[in-house]
Amino acid sequence: MPDTDSTLRGPISKKLKEFTVVDMDVHIHETPAALAPYCEMPWRKSLEHLSTVPQRYLDIPGFSPNLSVYPSFPDSGGDRRSTVSSASQMRQDLDSLGIDIGVLFPDALLSHASIKNTDYAVALARAYNRWMVEEWLDSDFSLKGAILAPHHDPHAAAGEIMRYAGHANVVAIYLPTSCVDPLYGHRRYDPIYNAAQDTGLPVTFHSVGAIHPVFPFNLQGFETGFANHIISHPFSLISNLVSLMETGVPVRFPNLRIVFTEGGIGWVPWIMLRMDKEYQERRRDIPFLKDRPSTYVKKMYFATQPIEEPEHMADMATFISLFDGEDSVVFASDWPHHDFDHPNKVLQIPVEDKVLRKIMGGNAIRLLNLNESVT
């Protein structure tokens, strides 16, 4: 397998060199062995044991339960390194991609919401947060962290948010989104949104491809990764966005900033218009909204990856304009995962440079309260 050092020699365009690029989503490789020393007992025992069992990409029993039910053929998954194991390796990779600042998310714990044992899930989240802060954020100031909030115990999640909010390189809260039950609009999660609002950290909904009997349901009906991947990511974001709206989260937490990652952005105008349409008829179901749902959607942030790639990238400019995304679309690469986007692709959207600068970095700098100036 060629190492990324040789496969990442893509051309760095002039704009890419010139612009400040903030990447809302890059992934670090947390193995059970790496987290074990940071994990409390008795769960450390479990991580030590899991370190000895065979592991596959984003699929570790009891840690990243992926339930892969599809046949597997050789050379279907990109012949290059798809994990990043140290801060220095991440810095080198991001340099090769022309990215200045990266916001870190996990690999295996993308499936964190599917773990059932509450105490174990909380211990894993705590171990991950300790490990990330100590081994990644303290060594490279261009790497920023999102604190994993275990949905299983919203008070414990709020505790994690408060614990790390003061750290200079903690810039967001990560809410594992696929397989979450109940959906994130449920009032049990209010402590998380309170903590987010109090600390000024945005909440980031990040999806993953997973088969699970809760929404996005019916994924078990598909027989290919093709179908699963298309539906699982955007639908888990869509269902949670609608859930936030139906319980009035954007109204009840007016200063809460909300980000959606890893579903692309093509779905945003569609669900926004569907919600407005229903609101016209069913306003009394959700009387706490003060205006149409689109008013609130337009204040949320949407990360680009996996960016849709129509034949004419001008169509993406239209999509973005439909939800006034000039100030709310944020670049994400998803490096080093199989479907990462090179920043040059997003730079192909034919909008004015001043808009591109916002999408590539300016919007994220404002969202994450970074001390950068936009170039």
Add this chain to the structure above:
Amino acid sequence: MTREYLVCEIDELPIGGRIVVRVRNREIGVFNVGGKYYALPNVCIHQNGPLCLGAVSGTLNASLETEWKLEWSHEGDILVCPWHSMEYNITTGESLPFRNRQLPTFDVLVHDGRIFVRM
């Protein structure tokens, strides 16, 4: 004006092998597929990934002739881009997912035990 550029000695490119060289400021991948040589640019039409560093493989097909059953075919003819796994047929430069898009191909010649590409 086209010219011939030395790629390597034939011993350096056995069946199933590939070599990536820089010719006239372009990176070119030269492949030996079943004893025949093919040359492709090392730039993927998707997001410009270095496709010639990808795996050489076969692929899956299904059609009326196979009664819609999946069939493993083209072993050794298929190049899979290391960035996002887009498949190409090395022998034609065709992209499998985008039938209307294709890579430019270059002539490969052999003289005196050495392989040349014409560009």
